[in-house]
Structure formats: C-alpha cells, structure tokens
Amino acid sequence: MITTSDIQLTISLSELGLDDEELQAEVENLLPQIRDVDGVEDAALVEVASVPENSKSLTGYALGMLKTVLLDKAHLKNVFSFLRDRFGNKPIKLILKAPDGRELNLEASSREEFAFAMQQAEDFLNNTKSV
Numbered sequence: 001m002i003t004t005s006d007i008q009l010t011i012s013l014s015e016l017g018l019d020d021e022e023l024q025a026e027v028e029n030l031l032p033q034i035r036d037v038d039g040v041e042d043a044a045l046v047e048v049a050s051v052p053e054n055s056k057s058l059t060g061y062a063l064g065m066l067k068t069v070l071l072d073k074a075h076l077k078n079v080f081s082f083l084r085d086r087f088g089n090k091p092i093k094l095i096l097k098a099p100d101g102r103e104l105n106l107e108a109s110s111r112e113e114f115a116f117a118m119q120q121a122e123d124f125l126n127n128t129k130s131v
Contacts, residue, residue, distance in 0.1 A: 030066065
C-alpha cells in the first residue's frame with residue numbers, strides 16, 4: 001500500500017525498441033524479479049489512470065512501465081544495482097518521487113549512467129525541503 005512517506009520509483013522500458021507484445025512481456029517478467037529486491041515494499045504495473053502523457057496503454061496498464069515502492073532511501077542502491085545489472089547498456093527512464101511529493105526524472109543507458117543516476121537520486125532524496 002502506498003503512503004505519503006513512501007519513496008516511489010516508476011520505471012519505463014519503452015525505449016528498448018521492442019514491439020508492444022515484447023515490451024509488455026519484458027515488464028511482466030521484470031515484475032516478480034524486482035519485487036524480490038531487498039527494500040522493495042511493493043511493485044506493480046502502472047494503471048492507465050496514472051500514465052504519464054504520451055505513453056501507450058495495453059489492457060488498462062501503461063505499456064512498458066511499472067512502479068515500485070521502496071521502504072526507505074537506504075534501499076535505493078539495491079534497486080539501481082538490480083536495474084544496472086539487468087539493463088546495463090539499454091536505455092530506461094525513471095521517475096523518482098520523494099515522500100514530500102517532489103519528482104526527479106532520470107535516464108540511463110549505460111552502467112556509468114546508472115551510477116550517475118543513482119548518485120543524483122540519492123542527492124535528491126537527501127536534499128529534502130523543511131516545512
């Protein structure tokens with residue numbers, strides 16, 4: 001269940017150059033694997049109601065997208081390491097949503113870019129606004 005204190009990471013594989021069926025199969029294959037990553041509280045396909053603009057939909061879900069909920073920012077490295085190992089030289093897009101509602105858009109298409117994106121994500125989460 002998503003609460004306001006959760007860190008959410010939306011993962012888009014739409015840049016992989018796969019046809020719609022292959023893309024959906026890739027996401028459905030990834031889903032149980034990412035649920036097993038340490039620190040992932042929940043993972044699910046992105047429903048059409050929450051699809052970003054210019055995204056495709058298939059059977060009520062965004063094509064090539066899934067959303068994860070992390071227990072806390074300490075587990076962010078586990079998810080990025082998993083994604084880097086799985087997609088090291090393939091382009092993926094990420095949207096990180098902090099507990100305070102701020103969002104950061106990231107892209108990575110190499111192991112080096114994944115490392116840089118992870119550092120940006122950690123810096124983003126560490127720079128919370130005090131109210």
